[in-house]
Amino acid sequence: MSKFNDIDRLCISTVRLLAVDAVQKANSGHPGAPLGLAPAMHVLCRDFMNVNHENVDWPNRDRFVLSNGHACALLYSTLHLLGYDYTIDDLKRFRSVGSKTPGHPEYELPGVELTTGPLGQGISNAVGFAIAQAHIAARYNKKDCEISTNYTYVFAGDGCMQEGVSSEACSLAGHLQLGNLIVIYDDNSITIDGKTNLSFTEEVAVRYRGYGWEVIEVKDGNDNLDAISQAIKLAKSNKKQPTLIKLTTTIGFGSLNEGTYNVHGSPLKPDDVKQLKKRFGFNSEESFVVPQEVYDFYKEHMIERGKKANEEWNSTLEEYMRKYPELGAELKRRIAGILPPDWESALPTFKPEDGDLATRKLSASVINSLAKTLPELIGGSADLTPSNLTRWDDAIDFQPDDTKIGSYMGRYIRYGVREHGMSAILNGISAYGYNLKPFGGTFLNFVSYASGAVRLAALSGYPVIWVATHDSIGLGEDGPTHQPIETVTHFRALPNMQVWRPADGNEVSAAYKVSIESKATPSIICLTRQNVPQLEGSSIEKAAKGGYAISEYHGNTTPKLDLILVSSGSEVSLCCKSAEKYSKDHKVNIRVVSLPDFYTFGKQPFEYRISVLPDEVPILSVEVYATLSMCKYSHEQFGLDRFGMSGKSKEVYEYFEFTPDGVASRIAKVLSFYSDKTIRSPVRKALA
Template sequence: MSEPHIDALSINTLRFLAVDAVEKARSGHPGMPMGAAPMAYALWTRLLRFDPQAPRWPDRDRFVLSAGHGSMLLYGLLHLAGFGLTLEDLKSFRQWGSKTPGHPEFGETPGVETTTGPLGQGISAAVGMAIAERHLAARYNRPGFEVVDHWTYVIAGDGDLMEGVSAEAASLAGHLGLGRLVVLYDDNRITIEGGTDLTFSEDVEARFRAYGWQTLTVEDGNDPDAVEAALRQARAEPDRPSLIRVRTHIGYGSPGKQDSADAHGAPLGPDEVRRTKERLGWPAEPEFHVPDRAREPFRRAAERGRAERERWEALMARYREQHPDLAAEFERRMAGELPDGWDQAVPTFDPDAKGVATRGAGGKVLNALAARVPELMGGSADLGPSTKTLLNGEDDFSRHTPAGRNLRFGVREHAMAAVLNGMANHGGFRPFGSTFFVFSDYLRPSLRLAALMKLPVIHVFTHDSIFVGEDGPTHQPVEHLASLRAMPNLVVLRPADANETAEAWRVALERTGGPTALVLTRQNVPVLDRGALAPASGLRRGGYVLREASAGPEGVRMILVATGSEVHLALQAADRLEADGVPTRVVSLPSWELFEEQDPAYRDEVLPSAVPARVAVEAGSPFGWDRYAGPAGAVVAIDRFGASAPAGVLAERFGFTVDNVVSTARRVLERAG
């Protein structure tokens, strides 16, 4: 415990840095930082282990502000703790190019562990961080060498706990017994529309106890000593995550806006700022006032953190001597580097007319990679046998077997993706998750955050088209390819056969600038005879000439472009057109994103502007295909929902037949003259 006067001084500094920054920006959320400052202060100055001089130190504690709209609370903490955020940075809150964007953004500001703002995402990612810590500790710690030994802390609000994703993640965390996860629940009882009693009357603590959490209560959120005591009690429970409900007051100290929705998402206004400062004994001028003594508790915490880091580095030096192989692997993983020879065991698949589903091929490739890449860890949303993503010979990750690499997420797609984000944020993992492609809708907000943060998360989406068949339109993706292709930083890969699938996995593991979606078939597709065609490595460029026209590059009259299972349809249609005297090129275009990264000369070589007669074929929405079909071309696609019927019937009804592709190509040729 520290001197009460210093506590109050530091807490009010945090409050008014937020108030002044929001006022200067003329937008933002002052109320949450004003109410939650005492709990954040208690955590940061008394328990949280951090070193501003080494913000990515592997064994630091992780802090997640899940209520990301209160970002100025986090920026104030980072400023006072010495993370390199200057007062000028705080004054440029919410401005172009600043280190203090409206919501915390991973990679933009030192000390920000994950991007938050969409409510529920932060607490859910924190579950992934806690899983990461537990797994790494089980794999690398040895007697006398606790090289992985840290905590994950969260501040979450009412809105976080209303969101379904947090319920999914909290249920999983309780089931797994993640005892090093502690959530401070900012119970201020206000949302944008008014009091939480409008919509949220549940017993939150009872719900979390039912999930398997320890629950604690601090009735006076302005008492940092009580918060500290609760935090220490939470840390004493090794087998359950902890939720600490802290009763706070939004806009604390504001005479006209405390405990009001008016304090949530708008500046207090000049008059109310003046009155609030008077009430809390704070000087009206200057703005962004930071008394030097207010920094002292944070300086001491940073000094303790530096000493802890130095002790850890000394421990690591001894660990390298005693356990050199483990140390080398751990440090390589935390550096985000793949092991030497990581892809040497990736299988190649012999030509096979009967073929194999790309989901099946993907499972074989995944297991070959997992044997050499220990950081590959993940699972499915209760669909492992269908998505073929179980790691053979590996235990499940559980409270009893934390070294296991198979993650059983249950039917929790949204939390699965958020947990994967947290594992990637933590470092040391190349996490993957899987579900049916149609259920990518259930996890899209978390996938979007992975793209925003440029996290190397891998999503395996199987059952990729209407050819799911009898399960019907609820399980048949139509608009999903177009939707995911619209997302920045996400690479979508829809391979045509088993060997393209192997290349797709290579690309996914090599990528570090964002997530990758592997879109795979349920049904068998032929394994192509690459002796007569281009090698599958062409996938790495996004699109390539799979088979050239009989007349050679100069004699091409028609180009058929396709992805995934429809590549085989395009090859059959090309045979028919060639037999009719139409020199036809077939292009496999498994990734629009990778293709667009190629130089213009290569793209024109594959899809020459001199050949306007093109037909694109894909069992999905036609949206966007005009860029490759061109103004004179056509698209064989599906612009309605599917139906429940065998796959062959659906192909016939929706026009995915050789006859329809050929007749479409002939119409294009007629128009082209």
């Protein structure tokens, strides 16, 4: 006998119609997936999800990820019933400017765990949730006191299954045996272009079994609530494999156009809405209707259960604090999102006599220090560990115990050659909570593979870190396929993104300092393969401003500056060397400005910025990159508006004239050109 009855069907119809009404009112949106997935959503909430709208950040809540984010009318409607801060009026303002119900779910909204919509991301973020949960459980759970027990549930559609980012993340999830991850795949055979037989005839179940997942097929996802519930229960009981529940549904269930792409992404016809309401037993003339018994049912069954679970967890936490005061204090600190006192004293500082070192090696020193100080640091690399130098000395790999090559206690993740999957996972780990500070390594050029996830980190404000080594032609022999040219400009243009390119050890420490302290801005830290000197004039404090005058070379006795060289990373020392020689040879005064991060420099007050880049001095930028972004902070640019070359680092620099002589010839041209011209600082602007 079914445990579901009329009230369940009424709840489902209510959610379906709320979603449809929201789309109609907005005259925009996606009714199809909500109509198809409302039964699964109801069953998930009724029987499994423990959440608490009064404490939305309760650390042990179950996580729900709507990877097919365009179905958000379903999510907002359900969150409304679950007591979250969404009124019926909010639902009526769906997809309108400034509303709490935008066209895709956004991280900062109550009950929304992740920003989703770009397909493939949510399910991949969810792998990050599952990793984070497994790790927190391994670190803190005690047999008599289980702190972390939550599951991560995902809804995903055909699009999410087709995107490569999810292939990467799900392959890794299978490898990592993440039994706490349950994906409900809305197998409705429809995408925007039409039937999936146009482009997507692979056997998804076979593929996921190949990844090492358990796959459960539920054929009648429109009706068979018991089967859905059974499947989720079975999935939960499998502690060694993530589960894909392949749920066959009808897109736009109940609509006259059900089962076609017409119901995917635009409102239904008014007549269709009427018959739909009638069919579900609602008054076809009314909109946004929630029967009181639906509110009551959600309150009694879901809201109360969630609140109770939260209360029990609070007691568990108290008990934990008593029994395990040391770990308990760490846990409490992390839940509060506070770094340990004096953590930054772990950051190394450097003097010129420390000699030449690659900034990737300097980064390795920082990581080694921080890993000891910050238990929340959780790192990894997309199969470039020996190149990125991201693994600290006594790191334990994050691996299932039975592999004997690590444990879930471990904090070093072997991501495989999966930059995009890694990056989406970083986002998930960060969003999971417990002050987790994830970083992932790859070559700077291949951060671009992860653009989709990097963008979502910036948009959502997940303060993750990419350790991006081999940051220029300085990587040498691997050649132009591996040498970034446009990459830094790309990410400098991304709002809410730090792009650090430290010039030496102190600047590396500064980059990590600001990145680790960041609450809502991600960072890419660009690091050299090749050695650079430790510079006179650098300091953590100065570099932490994002830009500063690192040194001045006076070839004459007047205080007047003749030229500023502005640069970043490995070219700062080149500028210093060039300026030193040129100023002496030509009796001019040259300042070198190091600009390790545009974002941070841009946040400094105008007075500071103009003091670094004053009026009346020509500014020449030097970076072995596309010159486009340096147009913002210089009058003239010496750069590389072409692809690089395979060869020894030094020879490639010489080939492109990034040498003291090459810089000198540009300085001469710039000085001559500007000698009779009025010059305004690029930071002095009419529009702030």
